[in-house]
Amino acid sequence: MQQLDNIVTRLEQQAQQFDAENRKRQRKLREQWFSQSLFHSRSNLAVDYVQELKQLIAKLSDANRPEVRNFLAEQVSQQLMALTTALNGSSLPVEKKDKRLVQQSRLAQMHQQLATYRGYEQRLLINIENCRRQHDSIGAQQQEKRLNRCQQALATLEASIQQLEEGR
Structure with a gap:
């Protein structure tokens, strides 16, 4: 669990840095980075998606039933991969003027x-x-x-x- 917390902390720092850089450049991100089945958040800030991940990890640690834990663990894994890929790959959906x-x-x-x-x-x-x-x-x-x-x-x-x- 400590390793997961370290990963999430690093992701949160990357998200804050990413959001700060976008504010400097006055770029906006589309509010739909990820599919609704992966994240319920609809935000143009990377930090909001990390917050949702943290909430899901808290639910995972509170879950008692094995099937719920498995489901939440899979969801956490998918969100972690998506956020890591998005923040490291700099392929975020930047809003372009149509x-x-x-x-x-x-x-x-x-x-x-x-x-x-x-x-x-x-x-x-x-x-x-x-x-x-x-x-x-x-x-x-x-x-x-x-x-x-x-x-x-x-x-x-x-x-x-x-x-x-x-x-x-």
């Missing part, structure tokens, strides 16, 4: 920008009309130049949106 979510967010920003540019375009058209009514040809020319640049920006943005929507 490419689709990033793309959808970017697309939403681009559509918002498109709406803003369309608003500019409408205001420039109104300004041009006002300048013409007031017989201000210089003002109208300036507004037309702005309108031309705005429409170029709109065309570029629309092309970018189309490329993003088509997945290029």
